[in-house]
Amino acid sequence: MAEAPRLPPGQYETKDFPVLSAGPTPRTPLSKWDFTIHDANGRSARWSWDEFQTLPRDTPVVDIHCVTKWSKFGTKWEGVSVDSLLAAAVSQGIESGPFILAFCDGGYTTNLPLTDVTGGKAWVAFGYDGAPLPPEHGGPARLLVPHLYFWKSAKWVRGLRFQLADRPGFWEQLGYHDRGDPWREQRYQGDP
Amino acid sequence: MHTEKMWLDGNAAGGILRDVFAHEMTAALASCVGCGTVGPVGALLEYGQPMGIVLRCPRCDTPVLRIVRTPGFLRLDLSGLTLLTIPD
Amino acid sequence: MSSDIRAIPETAAPARLEWRVATVVDVRDETPRARTLVLNVPQWPGHRPGQHVDVRLVAEDGYQAQRSYSIASPPEEHTVALTVERLDDGEVSPYLVSELRRGDGLEIRGPIGGYFVWDVAVGGPLLLVAGGSGIVPLMAMLRRHARADASERSAVPVRLLYSARAPDDVIYRAELEQLADPPLVEVVFTFTRNAPPSWTGYRRRIDRAMLESVSWPPSAAPHAYVCGPTVLVESVATQLVELGHAASRVRTERFGPSG
Numbered sequence: 344m345a346e347a348p349r350l351p352p353g354q355y356e357t358k359d360f361p362v363l364s365a366g367p368t369p370r371t372p373l374s375k376w377d378f379t380i381h382d383a384n385g386r387s388a389r390w391s392w393d394e395f396q397t398l399p400r401d402t403p404v405v406d407i408h409c410v411t412k413w414s415k416f417g418t419k420w421e422g423v424s425v426d427s428l429l430a431a432a433v434s435q436g437i438e439s440g441p442f443i444l445a446f447c448d449g450g451y452t453t454n455l456p457l458t459d460v461t462g463g464k465a466w467v468a469f470g471y472d473g474a475p476l477p478p479e480h481g482g483p484a485r486l487l488v489p490h491l492y493f494w495k496s497a498k499w500v501r502g503l504r505f506q507l508a509d510r511p512g513f514w515e516q517l518g519y520h521d522r523g524d525p526w527r528e529q530r531y532q533g534d535p
Numbered sequence: 536m537h538t539e540k541m542w543l544d545g546n547a548a549g550g551i552l553r554d555v556f557a558h559e560m561t562a563a564l565a566s567c568v569g570c571g572t573v574g575p576v577g578a579l580l581e582y583g584q585p586m587g588i589v590l591r592c593p594r595c596d597t598p599v600l601r602i603v604r605t606p607g608f609l610r611l612d613l614s615g616l617t618l619l620t621i622p623d
Numbered sequence: 624m625s626s627d628i629r630a631i632p633e634t635a636a637p638a639r640l641e642w643r644v645a646t647v648v649d650v651r652d653e654t655p656r657a658r659t660l661v662l663n664v665p666q667w668p669g670h671r672p673g674q675h676v677d678v679r680l681v682a683e684d685g686y687q688a689q690r691s692y693s694i695a696s697p698p699e700e701h702t703v704a705l706t707v708e709r710l711d712d713g714e715v716s717p718y719l720v721s722e723l724r725r726g727d728g729l730e731i732r733g734p735i736g737g738y739f740v741w742d743v744a745v746g747g748p749l750l751l752v753a754g755g756s757g758i759v760p761l762m763a764m765l766r767r768h769a770r771a772d773a774s775e776r777s778a779v780p781v782r783l784l785y786s787a788r789a790p791d792d793v794i795y796r797a798e799l800e801q802l803a804d805p806p807l808v809e810v811v812f813t814f815t816r817n818a819p820p821s822w823t824g825y826r827r828r829i830d831r832a833m834l835e836s837v838s839w840p841p842s843a844a845p846h847a848y849v850c851g852p853t854v855l856v857e858s859v860a861t862q863l864v865e866l867g868h869a870a871s872r873v874r875t876e877r878f879g880p881s882g
Contacts, residue, residue: 365589366596547691
């Protein structure tokens with residue numbers, strides 16, 4: 344049986360790791376960093392950096408695809424799965440919802456369906472290539488959702504907010520797709 | 536790493552802004568909703584390329600102007616400015 | 624807001640910008656990494672010193688890359704000169720600096736810019752501060768000044784402070800030495816990495832003391848144009864304001880990777 348293609352339509356492989364950003368690189372000290380999950384009722388679950396570091400971690404190796412057409416294969420990360428964060432939040436009484444808005448230092452946001460960050464598909468990553476995630480690539484921590492275009496893997500992430508409606512985030516408000524599946528080339532609003 | 540993006544301020548957005556506004560825009564004055572600073576569009580700090588153009592206030596980093604061109608549409612978010620004064 | 628922030632009145636450039644195919648009529652190596660491309664642009668409407676153009680390259684597979692480059696030539700010339708510095712990991716500059724030949728076409732759009740623009744009508748004194756390839760738009764201003772008629776020219780004293788890594792990195796060195804005409808036109812270099820032992824000038828990054836020495840005092844109300852890498856531009860602009868210059872008289876254009 345033929346091997347599944349690794350390169351989604353319209354992409355090219357790069358060995359670089361280009362840095363794209365919608366704003367200046369934030370420099371949040373770990374002593375001030377926290378990660379919070381909010382629900383639509385106003386309840387929240389929060390972890391400090393030290394608490395976050397005690398959570399079970401994964402080391403996913405994944406291909407990533409940017410809507411600007413570059414793809415990078417075999418990137419190595421270290422992080423906490425969103426599944427375990429959501430499970431912990433729910434056990435603290437947080438009510439989940441069908442959609443998520445990830446929010447970040449600097450004000451960046453991105454929206455995602457819940458189903459795209461559960462089932463082993465997403466992490467909050469603080470390690471890249473065996474070292475702490477550098478600030479220009481989103482450190483201290485970024486969202487990692489490799490099966491979608493990489494603008495969904497929000498840099499400098501500080502939390503997730505459950506939404507009852509799929510309200511668009513920073514780039515989505517300006518015309519990028521609400522979901523962003525590279526295998527269906529869902530780059531822009533209106534792409535099927 | 537692709538570092539080749541020569542322009543880092545609102546002068547770079549000059550071409551696309553000219554398309555949208557039919558006026559030279561780099562000298563237009565933008566009033567920032569975040570801090571009230573009034574300054575030329577050319578002095579705003581540019582981010583976001585190549586996904587789009589985000590022009591931020593040099594004082595408070597609020598996105599003053601955001602522009603994205605997708606096939607068939609040019610979207611402009613002006614919610615970061617309260618007033619745009621364009622020399623005419 | 625001060626009335627100093629006023630766009631220089633437009634000449635008859637059309638409001639909408641069209642992409643045009645320009646022809647390369649000459650190429651000139653300026654330094655090991657920088658080359659000037661001289662373009663013949665059909666129906667070029669003219670430009671003002673400090674303005675730039677957008678350049679668009681389209682590959683056979685349809686992939687497009689677009690960059691902006693400052694115009695180096697003064698408005699008096701009928702051709703449009705761009706000086707491009709090659710960035711090794713760049714997508715566009717290696718092609719422009721190393722592959723483009725006389726006779727080739729290049730898609731450009733312009734002129735663009737109304738903020739970082741100087742012309743004789745703005746007056747002086749004129750303080751130009753360049754870091755690296757930030758000299759390009761300032762050169763258009765200097766060349767315009769050189770071609771102004773004698774009475775206009777003598778009414779505007781100019782001082783250029785140009786920061787480069789080493790003498791070999793100075794773009795337009797020979798021409799700058801010719802344009803220097805103290806006390807009307809002063810050109811001051813500072814080398815931040817290497818200078819020959821015989822060099823008696825500045826050997827450090829631009830700082831407040833250097834700006835204070837080189838510039839006119841705030842009471843002279845010079846028009847300042849600062850262009851180069853972001854870190855240099857921000858520090859120079861801040862220092863000029865700290866020295867007492869009105870922020871509205873300090874215009875900036877940031878190039879290059881941020882710090």
